[in-house]
Amino acid sequence: MADERHSVLLVTYEFPPTGGAGVQRLAKFARYLPTYGWVPVVLAAEHVPGRAVDPSLADEVVGVRVVRTPARPVNAWISSALGFARRMRAALRGKGRGSGGGDSTTLRQAKAISATGRAGRTERLTRFLTMPDFAFLWIGPAVRAGVRLGREAGVDAVLASGPPFSVLIAGKRIARSLGVPFVADFRDAWRDNPSNSWYPTGWHRRRSHALERQVLASAAGVTSAHPLDAEIIEMGGPSPRLIPNGFDRTDLPEWSPVVVGPLQVTFMGTFYSVNGPLPVFEAIKAIKDGKHGAPRDIRLRIVGNWPTYVDDLVAELGLEESIDLVPYVPHREALAFLAGSDVGLVVYADLPELRASTPAKLYEYLGIGLPILFVGPLDGQAPDLVRRAQAGLVAAYSDVDAIAAALVDLADRKASGTLGSATRREIVDAYDRRTQAGALGAVLDSLVAQPAEGDADA
Numbered sequence: 001m002a003d004e005r006h007s008v009l010l011v012t013y014e015f016p017p018t019g020g021a022g023v024q025r026l027a028k029f030a031r032y033l034p035t036y037g038w039v040p041v042v043l044a045a046e047h048v049p050g051r052a053v054d055p056s057l058a059d060e061v062v063g064v065r066v067v068r069t070p071a072r073p074v075n076a077w078i079s080s081a082l083g084f085a086r087r088m089r090a091a092l093r094g095k096g097r098g099s100g101g102g103d104s105t106t107l108r109q110a111k112a113i114s115a116t117g118r119a120g121r122t123e124r125l126t127r128f129l130t131m132p133d134f135a136f137l138w139i140g141p142a143v144r145a146g147v148r149l150g151r152e153a154g155v156d157a158v159l160a161s162g163p164p165f166s167v168l169i170a171g172k173r174i175a176r177s178l179g180v181p182f183v184a185d186f187r188d189a190w191r192d193n194p195s196n197s198w199y200p201t202g203w204h205r206r207r208s209h210a211l212e213r214q215v216l217a218s219a220a221g222v223t224s225a226h227p228l229d230a231e232i233i234e235m236g237g238p239s240p241r242l243i244p245n246g247f248d249r250t251d252l253p254e255w256s257p258v259v260v261g262p263l264q265v266t267f268m269g270t271f272y273s274v275n276g277p278l279p280v281f282e283a284i285k286a287i288k289d290g291k292h293g294a295p296r297d298i299r300l301r302i303v304g305n306w307p308t309y310v311d312d313l314v315a316e317l318g319l320e321e322s323i324d325l326v327p328y329v330p331h332r333e334a335l336a337f338l339a340g341s342d343v344g345l346v347v348y349a350d351l352p353e354l355r356a357s358t359p360a361k362l363y364e365y366l367g368i369g370l371p372i373l374f375v376g377p378l379d380g381q382a383p384d385l386v387r388r389a390q391a392g393l394v395a396a397y398s399d400v401d402a403i404a405a406a407l408v409d410l411a412d413r414k415a416s417g418t419l420g421s422a423t424r425r426e427i428v429d430a431y432d433r434r435t436q437a438g439a440l441g442a443v444l445d446s447l448v449a450q451p452a453e454g455d456a457d458a
Contacts, residue, residue: 006448007039009150009178011142011160011171013071013135015044016061019054019331021269021360022187025225025245026161027057028433029440030064036441040064041153043146043174045071045138052305052328067149069141075126075134128200132190132208135164139173146174156448159223159440161185163193169211172218181220181447186240192231194353195272209235220447223440226357227381243439245360246431247367251332253339255370255421262297263411265373266341268334269361270305275349275397277302277310280375283403285317292404296411301326301341303334339368342419343392343410348376350397355380366391366428369421373406389427 160171175182216237372392
């Protein structure tokens with residue numbers, strides 16, 4: 001533990017009681033940084049209606065001072081307007097479904113998302129109207145509140161975490177006004193994020209890149225959840241310190257699957273446009289239909305969030321008895337679902353931009369010790385970690401037969417009583433949240449004596 005105590009302002013868009021994987025990184029930093037001599041105060045947006053609420057996460061940071069400003073989520077307003085328009089059209093002309101031969105509208109939509117990851121209308125319109133993202137209207141009020149909070153708390157440094165990357169713009173402005181070092185925490189890539197691969201115009205692309213350069217030019221330090229050295233250095237930032245996501249031992253229940261019965265597979269988290277569940281659904285259907293030998297009883301539980309078409313897709317494929325959709329539950333309840341499962345499922349789209357990243361849920365799967373089925377790219381940080389930890393099987397996102405074969409293998413192992421955990425703990429233990437808070441504390445220690453650098457305003 002450090003002898004001298006300092007204070008750091010953590011700037012983040014979402015913070016408990018809002019739930020989700022991205023929220024946990026900052027919540028765990030706030031919980032464990034005092035152990036390493038840093039007292040956190042937090043600036044966050046107010047809870048966005050419709051987002052998950054997790055009181056159990058709020059309990060962990062009950063002693064942390066948090067100031068909130070209105071979230072102003074442009075994408076939520078656009079989604080609401082488009083939803084109203086859809087309902088009006090449906091009421092006027094009736095809700096049409098696919099007609100004629102071939103795939104239905106639902107199945108065509110699912111295939112298009114799995115193949116292209118193309119953003120929906122809400123996201124496309126949001127990208128056209130906002131810069132750098134849906135939270136840009138939050139920046140001004142956040143800067144004013146953050147400067148007041150920073151002065152009251154006498155902070156020695158500011159750390160801002162994105163996405164949304166509007167938070168990084170707010171953080172750099174706050175740090176400049178306070179005259180303290182600024183740390184930019186990249187939970188995901190900005191320039192190289194597949195979700196940012198489409199821009200409405202060339203101007204939008206150039207402006208987004210310019211904003212990232214301005215943020216990185218002002219940063220005394222950069223931390224990242226994934227190996228993003230190439231992007232950050234090419235965009236003019238200092239060499240980043242890798243602090244991966246991880247797991248908190250105090251959260252994790254013991255792995256205790258049911259010994260007999262069907263193979264219970266659980267996916268925890270969110271399905272986005274770039275990681276639709278269709279290939280896994282098709283693999284389960286193929287097994288059920290006897291296309292991979294004798295049918296096996298595979299049960300998939302999805303705990304979290306999913307696109308609206310998924311409910312229709314389950315019915316369309318006749319998988320109501322095989323797939324259980326569980327809306328978002330508090331984090332500890334989701335972990336209990338995992339601990340009672342035979343296999344933890346990760347679905348990651350096979351996109352080059354994702355090969356340097358690792359989904360946050362994977363670390364908690366590893367921490368629990370249950371076998372993992374990783375569906376995604378065959379090479380990259382995440383599948384390599386599964387292999388190094390000897391934690392499970394890897395199948396290509398686009399290879400339905402390989403996914404089915406992996407599920408059959410896991411089901412047969414359960415039936416024979418040989419489905420056990422052989423996870424290498426010496427590899428997994430490096431991802432403990434306490435250790436990661438210590439790494440961040442060391443970054444802050446190294447910067448606290450350095451003067452904050454000026455930068456051009458965004």
